[in-house]
Amino acid sequence: MLTFIALSDPTRRRIVELLAEGERSAGELGECFDISAPAISQHLKVLKEAHLVQVRAEAQRRIYALDPTGLEELEDWVHRIRGFWSERLDVLEKRLVANPEKKKRRPT
Amino acid sequence: MLTFIALSDPTRRRIVELLAEGERSAGELGECFDISAPAISQHLKVLKEAHLVQVRAEAQRRIYALDPTGLEELEDWVHRIRGFWSERLDVLEKRLVANPEKKKRRPT
């Protein structure tokens, strides 16, 4: 699950947000931040490995664009978790409404 | 955005997955891992601060359960990004279908 690691960094998250607006070259992305070009390049590498961005060469420029794969994986994970949770919510809600004060001890 | 940082760790991700199946005490969670109880406690603290889990006291036990807040925030972020991307996808798809081999140079 490289997706979460990739997005845990604010700079990388910002890059993804920028690319959501449209593709950009590595240099153009770099201009949006106060860090060195190598730093940006490393961030892009991480995002690429997490399948969050794609690269395309155009002359000397590397044009970066969003890759839907990583986002889908992320969304799937969240839905899987929320799916379970929703089922339990139904039960929980009913119980809360039925007996709001009761505290139950559950055996190990 | 504490959500991504919290979920970037595999142990914490696993904890969330376990809690998706149902609430558990800190001790019960700890039994699922090969790390010390303090380590688990620290992980739970991070998850709590990211609003991914909730705590409820029951005698000496602390019962942990999923908190929907963090997951919603996560889902919102993904949707925001994918929203932009989907718009662009429409254009892209049409273009790909129209001329699959052509490579275009696009002005900035």
Added chain:
DNA sequence: CTGCTATTTAAGTCCGGACCTAATTAAGCG
């Protein structure tokens, strides 16, 4: 070929975070 632009790779520093053990708090129970 030389040089210029765009970007990545290499090498090294530094800080935060994941872990441990030991000590602390807190709640039953005899």
Added chain:
DNA sequence: CGCTTAATTAGGTCCGGACTTAAATAGCAG
């Protein structure tokens, strides 16, 4: 009250990751 159980806080180690500067690669233009 002492003892046990459950969990957290304290203090300290260690490794990975986000930077940096310097060097390498790659494409285009004269």
